[in-house]
Every structure is written in C-alpha cells, then in structure tokens.
Amino acid sequence: MVVRMLPSGRSIAALAVLNFFLADARDGLGPFLDAFLATNGWSAVTLGAIATVGGLVGLLVTPLCGALVDGSTWKRALVGGPVILVTVAALVTLAFPQAAVVWIGQIGTAVVGAVIGPALAGLTLGLVGEAMFSRQIARNEFWNHTGNVASLLAVYVIVGLYGQPGIVGLMILTGIGALAAVTAIDPKHIDHQVARGLAHDKGAPGPSGFKVLLETRGLVLLGLIMMAFHFANAPMSRLIAQQFSIELGTPFRTTAIITGVAQLSMIAMAALTPFAIRRFGLGAVMLVALCALPLRGLLAGSFTGFWVVYPVQFLDGVGAGLLGIVTPVAAERLLSGTGRFNVGFAAVMMLQGVGASLSNVVAGWLTAVGGYGLSHQTGAGIALIAIAVFLVFRNQVIVPKPAEGNP
Template identity: 30%
Template sequence: MVQNAKSDPSDRAPSRQSRFGLNAANFFQAEAVGVVLPILNTFLKEARWRYDQIGLATALLGLGTLLFQTPAGVLVDRFKNRRLLFFVASIVVGVCFGVIPFVPRSALWIDSLLFLSGVAQSIFIPVLGALALALVGYKALNRTLGENQGWNHVGNIVAALLAFVAVRYFGSASIFYSVAIASLVGAFSVYWMRKEELNEEVASGDGKQPKVKWGTILHDRPVLFLLAAVALFHLANAPILPVTALYIKQLGGSSALTTFTVLSAQLVMVPVAWATGRLCDSWGRKPIMAIAFWVLPFRIFSYILAHSPHMVVSLQALDGIGAGIYSVAIVAFAADLTRGKGQFNSLLGIFATAQAIGGVVGPIVSGLVLQHFGFNMTFLGFAVLALLAAAIFQLLVPNTQSMEAPQAASTVNA
C-alpha cells in the first residue's frame, strides 16, 4: 500500500481533545434526531393526519436522504474540509425541525421541511466515518467506531429522557426545540477536533487510484450482495419504530411512553456498540453482523404477541442489538472493501442509500398496510422481509476481515 507523505494517524494516539470532539459530534447528532420520528408521528396524529399521510411525511424525510446519500458520500470523498460539511449539515437539520411548530400544519410545509432535513442528514454517516478514519487510521478504526457509536447511543438516551420530560410537561411540539438546540451545539463541537491531527487522504480510503470513478466499486460481487442484504434489512426495519409508537397509542399508552421505544433500545445499543468495535477484530465482521440480521425478524414477529404498551416497549429493546452492531460493523465492512482502492466514503454513501431506500419505501408500505389491514399484518409482512435479508447475508456475503485487523492498535483507547 502506498504511504502518504503525511503519516497514518494510526501510528500515534490522537489527543484527548480531538477524541472528545469526534465523540461530541456523534453525541449531539444523535441527540438532535434520535427521538424525533416517534414524536413527529404523534404530533401529526394530534393534528388529525391520517396514518397514510403520516407514512408519506416520514417517507419524504427518507426520500431527501435517499436522493442525496450517494452524492453525499462522493462529496465527502472529494471535499477535504469534513468538519465544515458536518457543521453545515447540523445547522440545516436544526433549522428544519426547529421551525415546524411555527408553520402551518399542512402537507406542503411539513413535507418540505422533512425532505430538506433528510437531504442534510445524508451527510452524517459518511462524514462521521471519514472523520474517524482521518483521526485514527485503519488499525484502530473499529475500536474508535465502537467508542463513537457508544456516545451516539448515549446521545439518543439523553434525547429520549429529555423528550419524555418535555412532551409530558410541554407537549409534543417541544421536541422540535430540543432538536434545534442539540444541532447547534453539535455543529460547533466538531471543531474541537484538531485540524493537524486529521489525515484527510486516509479518510478517502488511502487509494492508489484516488480518481477512479466511484461506480467501479459496484462491480465487486461482495459489495452487491451486502448492498442487497442491507437494503432489505432497512426496508424491514425503518418503519417499525414509528409503527410501534402508533401501536402503543392503539393499546392505550401515553404519548410520553412512546419516547421509551427509543430509550429501551438505546440502553442496549451503548454496550453492544462498544463490544462490536472489539468483536469485529476478534470474531470477524460477518459473525457479529449476522447477529444483527437474525435478531430483526424475531423482534418484528414478536410484536404480534404483544398486547400491552409496556410489552411493546420491552420488545423494542431488541432493536438495540441490531442497531448497535450494524452502526459499527457496516463501516468496518466498507473500510475492508475499499482499502487501497479509495472511495471509502462513496461506499458508505451507497450503503446509506440502501438504508435510505428503506426509510422511503418502508413507511409508505407500512402506512398503506396499516391503514387497510391493521397492525398484525404489518408486523408479519415486515418480519418476512427481515428473514429474507438475513438469509441473503448469511449465504452470500463473505467475511471481509483483513489480516491486519486483529493487530488493531490499542493506543487509541489508552
């Protein structure tokens, strides 16, 4: 592998200040958007929107992400000031959600703001992955991702607790103010990372041919199989959180209780993400990711057997296993598949596009099925999709772990 003139940051430990900045960016980005969807659905239901209208609004947020996710990955590969990209995206998200309580609750206003927010959110996955790789390099990447995602999920926990208090005492509209504040703080926190400690060339995949077209990575069969599995995984998973929020209301649960659909999962995600960063090196990427894929169909099907709002909240904790593993392992897969080739962030953008497809199609389908066939048929249909995703991953996706991965540097966590 060709070495850059600037040394690989994995050869040295980053400063505590830079690690704090990266963790803070993950924390506040999660706090900004972590609980907004279930509360948004409740907010729109209180405004007398139909289930299919709510599904369409949620889908438009995902559509904004979908249309710009792959271009966002390419942009992060090409634009070297990644801290600025994160700053701008955070500000846009904060403004979009912050003004929702002040605009007419019509489809034109709400749908437009959600779409623009989705466009801005398309930056987050590739830019945070790029900043982690730029700061610590390949050897310590997985452990750093585990640490970052741990803080990301802590951000979701704090957001859920604050949302519970805010919604209970100030109404569902109060969640949008907290999103605006968290986005503003997160936008500035990324500048705690020291510029001189970021190797922006390594952050693009350290490729020998950095100008190769990003589309060439789609000629790789492991990439295609993983992409198909990821797309189905998120198609099945994306609508389940907002559907469970509505199911809780159907079973007689309170609006405040819906915030715990996020909290129960996030409490599990923190230790799972931390452990995944280490297990990706010792077990390999595929065995740990397979757990995430197989837990999903089991969780979705189990909702059919849940007949109390508190049981639904408890089952939602299983989402913490899948999400905690996926958020770390997918970046490890992308790093392995592009190492020495470049286009790391472009591949992250493509995987995130598959995730966004689920965010668009899933809520539309779930809204229609829910409106016409009810909750049980909705859960059953999406459980079958999740089972198909798990089968494709298990049978067709290889383990991508490189020989150097087990030697991951421990200095980053010293």
C-alpha cells in the first residue's frame, strides 16, 4: 500500500494562484485576436475561418490530450508547457501578423491549449483526492473567474495608457505568474493513480480499457446534455454584445459590462456551490444550472432595454458557472475506479465544445432570419431539451458519493 502525502498549504495556495493567472495565460490573445487582426486588414471571413478551424482542431485532439494526462506523471509540465507555447505564439502573432504565422500560431494554440483543461482537472484530483474534489474544483473556478475580472480591468487600463505594448507586458506577466504557481506545487503531493481515477491502493488490475467511456452510459448522457446546453448558451453573450454595441455605439465599454456581470456572477456561484452540493446534492445543483438557461433565453428574447443585460448575464453565471463546477465532479464520480477520468472528462469537454462551435452558425442564421429575439428564444427551447434528458436519465448521470447518499 502506498502512503499518500497530504498536500501542503503551499501547494493548495499555488493551485489557487495558478487558476487566477490561467484565466489569461491559457488563451493567448483570446478575444483580442479578431480586433487586432481586423486593424491589420484581415477580413471577417478569414477571421471566422481561423476561429472555426482552430476550434475544430482543438476539439478533435481534446480526448487525446485527456489520454495523455491519464498516462503521464508530468501533470505540472502538461500545464506549464502549454502556457509557454501559447504565450510565445501570441507574441509572435503580435510581432508578425502574416497569414502563415497566424494560421500556424492559432492552430498550434488550439492543440496545446486543449491539454490544459484535462491536465488541470487531473492535477487537482491528484492533489486533493476524491473526497475534496468538488470543493476544490469550486475554488479553482472562483479564482479563475476572479482572474478573468482582474484581466478585464487590467486590459481596460493598460490599453488606454500604453496601447499594444501594454498587452505584450500583461501577457508576459500572466505567463510568468502561471509558471511560478505551477512550479510552487510540490510534485510529491500529486498522487497520479488518484489523478486518473484509481484509488492509490488499488493499482491492480490497473485502468480499464477505453471502451469504458462508451459503456458508461451516464458519461455519454452527460456529454449530450452538455452539448445541448452549450449549443443554446454559447452564442447568447456574443449576440447580446453585438446588439447593444450597435445600438449604443460603445463596443468596448458595452462588452466589458456584459462580460463583467457574468464573471462576477460566476465568482458568487463558485463560492456557494460547495455548500449547495453538500446541502442539496449534485443532481439538484445541476438541475438549477440547466433551468437558468431557458429563463435567460426568454428574458433576452423578450426585452430590448439595456437593463435586461444584468439579469440575463447573472443567469449566465448561474448556468455556465455552476456547470463549470458540476461537470468535472459528475464525470469523476461516473469514472471513479476506472483510471480513465481525464480522457472521459476530455470527451465531455469535446462534446460541449462541438455544441458551442456549431451554435454560432445556427444562431447567426436565426438572427439574420428573425432578429436577435428569435435566436435567443430558440436557445431557450433547446435548453428545455437538455433539462428533459437530465430529468429522464438523472439517476444514470448523477452517481452519489458513498458517504453522502442519494443527492
């Protein structure tokens, strides 16, 4: 039997700092890429093609990245390495915005960035174990969303003071912060058996085959529910920002408000979720998250005053914010003991990414046909499908922890 070292306060604090800096460091230029390239003469069609190809490539490699994390004992390197590559690719793109550089950089960013999600989940599980996983995932999300808000404020101030050189400095700073944090995590505190979903004292007979992913019906259902949810939810914030930016003529400030409200709501959800899971169960929390989306779509599609941004984006924090915590916890429970947690979680991430990617085309078409309201209300209808599937198959999707009984 292997005796597992409990993580020190330093490792847990470093994990919090890592999540704070990863809010900016994992995406490189992220949402600023389109604006930067557009000012350098790139067309909207080309920018859309880059985003689509990069996104699809990232989705295709995500399960492979999960398998890599399952089999690797270099969890810290699988977070730190992509941070370095993503930051370098973004800096090169800023310096040389030529076609070959941009295409290679963005596809490369999508590939290496796909490693970070499964690697971070595995690193967290290996540090704290199954019993504390849901609480630590909530803390991760709290610090990640806090980092998003801080990054948003920093960009707003730094761009105004220093322009593009300020963005370069901010990217370097966040990259260094993320690397320093991941280095501060003591590798001796990472149990790699637990990190892949095996108990540390049950190494034999070893991990299950990959077919366990298809045979675990609850995991497939979880992936389909997440795909439907993100298909309905993903385009809403972007379309709301477009709508009010055009009406008000202040794209940056409008987008900042819309994004900021959602991120602040997600911070609140991350703080409340551990208590809610303990008090009401994982299934009840997932149901609340799913139910927030049809209400969000109904509000966004029925009212046109700017005031609606606040409840609509608050509900984004409730829905997407809660699911960002609940999804990896549900996947971990479903795959506990199989040794395939990271690849299974990556497969769920791929399915929700497919939903989010396909939704942009459909939402754009619906907006062209019937306006923003039609797109939002259609999203609300699709969200009801996700709720119905969850209610019918809830007992297969949600596996209770042995110590807590039925949720």
